[in-house]
Amino acid sequence: MSKMNVVRRCYNCGAVLQDKKKGKEGYISQEILSEAPLNEILFCEKCYNEARYNIAPQEASVSNDFLTMLLDAQATEATIVYLLDLFSFECSFNSKLTSLIQRLPIMVIANKRDLMPEEANDDDLKEYVAHRCRVAGLKVVKDDVVLMSLHSVSDMKDIYKLLEEKRRRHDVYIIGASGSGKSFFLSSFLHGFTNNSLRSIVTGNYPGTNLRTMQIPLDSSSMIYDTPGTGIDNSFMGKADFTLQKQIFPSEPIRLRKIILHKDDSIFIGGLARIDLIGYEEKKHCQINCFFSSDVSLKKVGERKDMDEYFVKCLESGALSPSSNIIASKLTDFDVFDIAVEEEGSRDIGIAGLGWINFQGDKQTFRIYVPKGIGAYASRAKVKIKC
Ligand SMILES: Nc1nc2c(ncn2[C@@H]2O[C@H](COP(=O)(O)OP(=O)(O)OP(=O)(O)O)[C@@H](O)[C@H]2O)c(=O)[nH]1
Ligand SMILES: [Mg+2]
Incomplete structure (x- = not known):
């Protein structure tokens, strides 16, 4: 034969x-x-x-003009107010940017606290943020991190006092990823602020660059700059159109959804991403705590030989919501990462701008499918859930 x-x-x-x-x-x-x-x-x-x-998580992009501006901040020993978005956290980091602000006084504002699930704990969140900043090379300890919900902020007196101490009459640059809340922060900060200098507020290009900034005099010799957001092209928020953004960006605290997985089971995250448990001890099960906007459907699929074909079939039939033909409509539109979990304890795997899963580290291997160019990451837990 x-x-x-x-x-x-x-x-x-x-x-x-x-x-x-x-x-x-x-x-x-x-x-x-x-x-x-x-x-x-x-x-x-x-x-x-x-x-x-x-294979490494995609880094957010930062323009040369932005780096030029930070060289000024470095030369004038300015203070940096670094706005981080707790929901879309990972797109805030860029190694060139962080290396330029390493030696400057930094105040870290971890914003959108209101979107964190009810299980979140302030101390853990601060420690998580400080740890990630230290990984990026910034000298940040837990007490340097301020958690904020700019939607509900009423009193900025403490922030104002802290910033005055830190800046020692030097300039202040408010930086952060696009949409992290810089402008909201500035308007809250300026609420109740009186301009005692003889200079006026200027909106225009930052000297020597094409960056639109707002420059507000803090006293006779120093300014606070509202700068344009750094790139979020490694995040769903940077790729999604307005309708999709509204679906994936939570409008209320994220609600924990639990899914039990055995080896070779999958979770389809809308039609936007997929997580397979490809390596785990037979017969054991693993509780996956999922943190995504409630408009993002989570479909558990038990082991099947034709998982790829099934995923594509679900994508094509529009059975997975939300999905986006522009972002990913076939399997080759996805990047695939394998994450072998070596650490024990509460761990996260996240997808930039979409959400994250949490589980107890137990030598699992996960395969993550994300649309090309979107960052995926593995880290310690942002919100620790007891299984
Ligand atoms: N839920 C929630 N949304 C927030 C918070 N702060 C800001 N936002 C929202 O985030 C979006 C962006 O806020 P901005 O202040 O414009 O962000 P930005 O950093 O100035 O953005 P760019 O100027 O584009 O870089 C807005 O739609 C705000 O409504 C917050 O604390 N919680
Ligand atoms: Mg702004």
């Missing part, structure tokens, strides 16, 4: 894999091609090299 061989193809571009002609379509080294088990996903060398950048 004739034998049929499986033809192995690149998972990303679909080219037939070959190990003979380096530099030509579908090339992969002979070692990998011959040794990889049949069920292992393979990439041709070209796609692998391109995709490697996606």
Whole structure:
């Protein structure tokens, strides 16, 4: 009887894999091609090299003009008010930006506290934020972090006092990702503020750049700058249109949803992302605490051989809500990351601008599907849930 061989193809571009002609379509080294088990996903060398950048979480982008402005802040020993969005947290960090403000006095405002689930605890949130800032190279301790809900802020007296102490009559730059709440912060801050200097408020380009800033005199020699938001192109909020933004951005505190997973089960997060538990001890189960806007449907799918086809079928039929044809309509529109959990204790896996899951670390391996260019990350828990 004739034998049929499986033809192995690149998972990303679909080219037939070959190990003979380096530099030509579908090339992969002979070692990998011959040794990889049949069920292992393979990439041709070209796609692998391109995709490697996606293995690390995508970093938010920052323009050269913005970095030029921060060089000024550095030279004048200005104070930085760093607005971080607790919901869309990871898009606030960019390594070039943080290296420029490393030595400056920093006040960290962790905003949108009102959207955190009722299980959230202020001390844990502050510690989480401070820890992530330290990972980014900033000297921030828990007590430097101020939690805020700018929608409901009424009294800024304490912030004002703290900032006056920190800035020692130097300039202040309010920075942060687009939509993190900088302008809200500034208007609350200025509420009740009297301009005693003889200078007036100026809106215009920051000197030597194309950055639109608002410059408000704090005294006769110093200013506070409201700066344009840094890029959120690594986040759902940066890619979604207005309708989708309204669905994925919570309008009230996020409600915890619990899902139990066994090995090879999946969660479809709307039609926007997917999390598979691909490695876990047989017969054990794992409680997944999900934190997404209530308009984002979570569909648990038990183990099935045709999981990919099923996901695509659900995407195409519009059964998953919300979804977006512009962001992702077929499997190759997604980046795929495997996260092998080595730590114990309460852990998170998050998707920038969409939400996060929490679980007890127990040597699981998760496979995460996110639309290309969107950051995914693994970290300690933002909100610790006891299972
Ligand atoms: N739920 C909630 N929403 C907030 C809070 N602060 C700001 N927002 C919302 O976040 C959005 C952006 O706020 P802005 O103050 O304009 O943000 P920004 O950082 O100045 O944005 P850019 O100027 O675009 O960089 C607005 O729709 C606000 O309503 C908050 O504490 N809680
Ligand atoms: Mg603004």
